[in-house]
Every structure is written in structure tokens, then in C-alpha cells.
Amino acid sequence: MLGPGDAIPAARVWTDAREGPVPLVRAISGDRDALLCFYPFDWSPTCTSELRLLHDRHDALDAAGIRAFGVSLDGPWSQRAFAEALGLGETVTLISDRLAEASRGFGVLSEWNGLPRAERSAFLVRGDTVVASWSLGSELPDVAAILDSASSS
Structure with missing residues (x-):
């Protein structure tokens, strides 16, 4: 799993169901830090709670x-419907890591009952x-803890 000081991987991801993949660094670019929350599956109870938490804490973030x-291996159409x-509106952007390049590169790719998935993890990226x-x-x-890490780095 990547840690502080590591470069993010050169991964292709989807941010729009109607478009092709884009480089992860472009998908998260902007004038803000990015909080990448990897989660196993769209529509599952814990993952739903995680994204609702991020939505509810949007103002503080x-x-x-x-x-x-939010990053998972689910397809971009599933993520669009889930969002x-x-x-979620503009509060949390879902990223489809359908090719598992980001999950593999961050070191959080695993399996559950034979299905590839991202392990629940979070990365603050600048x-x-x-x-x-x-x-x-x-x-x-x-x-x-995330807010504390952002203010101390």
C-alpha cells in the first residue's frame, strides 16, 4: 500500500460513463487536495454508508x-446510477477503476469470493x-484524522 511521499500510479480511470478512460492524475487534478477513498462495491451497505459520510462531511472537507x-472497480454506468x-451531486466524485490499474498501483487490489475488488482504504493526495x-x-x-493530516502537511 502506498504511503506518504509515494507518487500515485499512472492509471487509467473513468469519471464519465459516456467517455473513455483518462489518466488518474488528470481525473483528480485541480487546486485542491484529493481524498481517494477506495471501496469494494457499489450498492453494498458499508460502501453506501462510506459515501454518505463523505457527502455529509463535504463542507468540512x-x-x-x-x-x-470514491474509487471502485465497478463500471462507470453502475457508478453513475449509484451516485x-x-x-451525491458535486460533493463526491465517483471514479471507475474498471481496469484495476489504480487499485493495483495503490496496493489495495484484492479478491472477495473470486471477484476482484479494492480494499477499503483512503489516500490524501496533493x-x-x-x-x-x-x-x-x-x-x-x-x-x-483526514482533516488533521491535511492541515499538518
């Missing part, structure tokens, strides 16, 4: 200069470098 992204069902990382297991992201 935004005030700290952080933009939240619409949750009412530019193309990891600032902080957390292996979450079945836990939800600790937004207070």
Missing part, C-alpha cells in the same frame, strides 16, 4: 481544501504525491 473521490441514487494513507478494513474514513 471543502473548507480544508479537500475534494473527495444519482445517493444524491498533486501526484500521497500525503497520508489509511487502511480501513471494515471501518469508515475518520474525517477528523
